[in-house]
Amino acid sequence: MNKVMSNKWVIALYVLPSLLLLGGLVYIPIVLTGYYGLMSWDGIGEMTFIGLDNYSRLLQDSTFWLSARHSFLLALFSTLSLIAYLAISLILSARLKGSELLRKIYLIPMLLSSVAIAQLWIKIYDPNNGMLNSLLTFLGVENPPAWLADRSTVLIAIFIAIIWQYAGFYIIIYSAALKGIPYSLIEAARIDGATPFQIAYKIKIPLITGVIKVTIILAIVGSLKYFDLIYVMTGGGPNGASEVIASYMYKEAFGRYNFGYGSAIGFALLVLALLTTWLIQKLTASKDELQY
Amino acid sequence: MLGKKSFFLIMLLGLMVVFAACGREDENTNQTSNDVENESVSQDEKVINFMHLWPEGSSRQHHMIVQEIVDEFENDHPGVTVEMEILGNEQYKEKLSVIGASNELPDVGMTWGGGFLDPYVSGNMFANLNDLVTDDFIPGTTDAYTVDDVVYSLPLELNITPVYYNKAIFDQYQLEVPETWDDFKAVVQTLVDHGVTPITLGNRDAWTGSMWYMYLADRIGGPSVLTDAINRDGSFEDPALIQAATEIQELVEMGAFINGFNGIGNDEAKGYFINEQAAMYLMATWDLPEWTTNEDNPQEFRDSVGYFKFPTVEGGAGDIDSYVGGPGVGLFVAEDSDVKEEAKAFVSYFVERWGEMSVINAGVIPATVVDTDGIDLPQMYIDILNDLNEATNLTLYADVQMSASAADVHLNQIQAIFGGEVTPEDFAARHEEALESEE
Numbered sequence: 264m265n266k267v268m269s270n271k272w273v274i275a276l277y278v279l280p281s282l283l284l285l286g287g288l289v290y291i292p293i294v295l296t297g298y299y300g301l302m303s304w305d306g307i308g309e310m311t312f313i314g315l316d317n318y319s320r321l322l323q324d325s326t327f328w329l330s331a332r333h334s335f336l337l338a339l340f341s342t343l344s345l346i347a348y349l350a351i352s353l354i355l356s357a358r359l360k361g362s363e364l365l366r367k368i369y370l371i372p373m374l375l376s377s378v379a380i381a382q383l384w385i386k387i388y389d390p391n392n393g394m395l396n397s398l399l400t401f402l403g404v405e406n407p408p409a410w411l412a413d414r415s416t417v418l419i420a421i422f423i424a425i426i427w428q429y430a431g432f433y434i435i436i437y438s439a440a441l442k443g444i445p446y447s448l449i450e451a452a453r454i455d456g457a458t459p460f461q462i463a464y465k466i467k468i469p470l471i472t473g474v475i476k477v478t479i480i481l482a483i484v485g486s487l488k489y490f491d492l493i494y495v496m497t498g499g500g501p502n503g504a505s506e507v508i509a510s511y512m513y514k515e516a517f518g519r520y521n522f523g524y525g526s527a528i529g530f531a532l533l534v535l536a537l538l539t540t541w542l543i544q545k546l547t548a549s550k551d552e553l554q555y
Numbered sequence: 556m557l558g559k560k561s562f563f564l565i566m567l568l569g570l571m572v573v574f575a576a577c578g579r580e581d582e583n584t585n586q587t588s589n590d591v592e593n594e595s596v597s598q599d600e601k602v603i604n605f606m607h608l609w610p611e612g613s614s615r616q617h618h619m620i621v622q623e624i625v626d627e628f629e630n631d632h633p634g635v636t637v638e639m640e641i642l643g644n645e646q647y648k649e650k651l652s653v654i655g656a657s658n659e660l661p662d663v664g665m666t667w668g669g670g671f672l673d674p675y676v677s678g679n680m681f682a683n684l685n686d687l688v689t690d691d692f693i694p695g696t697t698d699a700y701t702v703d704d705v706v707y708s709l710p711l712e713l714n715i716t717p718v719y720y721n722k723a724i725f726d727q728y729q730l731e732v733p734e735t736w737d738d739f740k741a742v743v744q745t746l747v748d749h750g751v752t753p754i755t756l757g758n759r760d761a762w763t764g765s766m767w768y769m770y771l772a773d774r775i776g777g778p779s780v781l782t783d784a785i786n787r788d789g790s791f792e793d794p795a796l797i798q799a800a801t802e803i804q805e806l807v808e809m810g811a812f813i814n815g816f817n818g819i820g821n822d823e824a825k826g827y828f829i830n831e832q833a834a835m836y837l838m839a840t841w842d843l844p845e846w847t848t849n850e851d852n853p854q855e856f857r858d859s860v861g862y863f864k865f866p867t868v869e870g871g872a873g874d875i876d877s878y879v880g881g882p883g884v885g886l887f888v889a890e891d892s893d894v895k896e897e898a899k900a901f902v903s904y905f906v907e908r909w910g911e912m913s914v915i916n917a918g919v920i921p922a923t924v925v926d927t928d929g930i931d932l933p934q935m936y937i938d939i940l941n942d943l944n945e946a947t948n949l950t951l952y953a954d955v956q957m958s959a960s961a962a963d964v965h966l967n968q969i970q971a972i973f974g975g976e977v978t979p980e981d982f983a984a985r986h987e988e989a990l991e992s993e994e
Contacts, residue, residue: 305677307680385823390814392827411815412815413976498759499895500817500973501818502968504972514963
């Protein structure tokens with residue numbers, strides 16, 4: 264068996280199908296996007312080579328940097344929200360009554376399509392008839408904010424919807440990781456007199472740091488390329504107040520027919536995502552991986 | 556433990572199963588495509604691919620008329636079938652730009668006029684339809700689809716934009732239909748004082764707010780000031796256009812528009828009008844069925860909807876019979892269609908039948924002349940059709956007149972001026988920048 268697996272041809276045989284698929288659907292389009300980024304192209308007519316003009320324009324484009332700022336803000340928020348997800352998972356893993364049911368309830372947003380979630384939140388945030396403002400008015404708040412219409416509240420309103428959307432996903436990941444911790448460890452700690460908080464902080468969390476690191480990367484990269492809720496809920500408005508990199512890229516390429524510039528934005532997004540991933544891996548690297 | 560050979564054998568077998576399955580699938584698809592070819596050879600079957608944007612769910616009557624016309628066409632033209640692909644408005648727009656980019660347009664499809672056409676025309680993707688233009692079209696309606704004297708699309712609809720109002724709310728506060736801008740502001744003020752939302756506006760979509768700005772520009776500066784500014788014979792820094800923007804901000808400050816308009820989409824805004832939570836709504840005549848024939852809206856509400864022409868501004872150059880509006884969608888034929896002749900025949904057949912059926916069955920005002928004698932229409936339609944005959948000017952929607960990227964700037968600036976984020980002077984300057992960079 265081992266002999267077979269060390270044969271280079273066999274390895275190639277196994278790797279080739281997915282390599283071709285990945286190459287055709289991911290890597291070649293990435294290279295093409297970089298190539299289109301060097302062109303002036305309306306998506307339909309002739310392409311003209313303009314060198315790095317698109318990229319130098321990108322560096323001076325204040326809309327791009329504003330949307331990049333929004334994307335990074337979203338990344339920050341999603342990362343911070345991981346703490347809440349982790350806390351919920353720790354509570355759920357404590358074998359409480361009904362924790363199974365709760366876990367299923369938290370998963371529901373994941374089963375809805377993004378557009379449905381967006382429509383739901385649009386209704387909640389409706390400035391006059393919406394659930395949220397009706398509640399606020401009922402509680403005696405005068406002139407509640409107009410959420411999606413107001414430049415100062417639109418981002419946070421969308422972030423909350425996004426955090427709600429992904430709660431189930433991360434809670435499931437953390438729950439699965441926490442389930443993998445041998446019960447004997449926890450029992451031993453309990454006999455030694457550790458409080459539930461100490462067990463969580465000193466035993467459970469250190470044992471799942473690997474998973475936590477992965478979720479941080481997932482959350483940050485996912486946020487940087489985030490598109491769907493924002494596109495449906497505000498379309499990047501009002502006047503660019505909720506524009507993120509991906510929605511800006513889409514607008515340039517398919518709304519304003521600047522495929523070349525849109526591709527350049529897409530490529531910049533890729534570079535930013537790669538840089539951030541590398542940075543996080545550097546920052547979170549630890550020499551000794553804990554083991555049971 | 557398996558020997559090396561037997562392991563390989565098993566793997567090979569596995570692979571063979573996989574490839575065999577793929578192969579079979581290929582054979583199958585080959586066979587079906589052969590079948591189609593055989594059929595087309597034997598019966599000389601021609602297929603016109605037709606993409607339209609009226610799904611059964613959201614545009615039921617439109618959808619039914621299209622289906623009827625297609626059925627009739629297929630009956631009259633043996634050997635030609637029409638295959639339809641139907642998408643909702645926004646999805647349609649996006650799909651068209653995506654398949655346009657990969658040069659896979661349907662034989663016949665729908666397009667908008669003005670700047671929307673530009674990339675397709677410069678990419679030489681739409682066919683010349685000059686020989687299909689007849690006298691039946693209302694003069695000027697094909698202009699929006701004409702580039703360098705070539706008509707690239709035949710319009711199906713024509714819309715003007717009146718201000719709809721709720722008579723019940725107006726009666727309750729003894730309000731008269733305003734004819735001048737000062738009257739209009741007095742109406743707004745009265746409604747605000749009584750805690751009623753005067754105007755509903757879905758400015759998340761921004762073209763809605765653009766129509767308010769366009770009307771003010773027309774009433775203050777006359778019918779050509781905005782169009783001139785867009786096609787660079789004039790400038791957005793024209794005092795009339797600056798004043799129009801100032802008036803918008805004044806209205807916003809009065810509280811004329813619904814709370815949170817910049818976050819509300821047009822459909823939601825319309826909902827406020829239908830729920831009688833707002834007294835006025837500026838929208839094109841494509842919404843006429845909502846106030847007349849749509850059974851989903853309560854009869855009591857439909858009876859209470861009236862409309863008035865956008866009021867004139869004292870001392871302004873515009874008159875009350877000038878409208879914001881224009882043709883909506885039109886039909887194009889793809890330049891590299893395999894069945895171009897049949898596709899053209901279909902388009903002209905479609906336009907003719909559409910003109911006869913659309914106003915009665917779907918309440919759409921077609922771009923061809925409608926003979927109102929002897930047809931049974933709700934009174935509001937008759938009035939609008941008469942107004943249309945008296946119209947002195949029709950200004951095409953600003954975002955349609957502009958190129959895609961200037962339109963994007965315009966729409967963002969409309970949100971900004973309504974939101975009070977820019978001064979009227981900056982508003983004009985941004986437009987100038989965007990339009991100048993394209994020259």
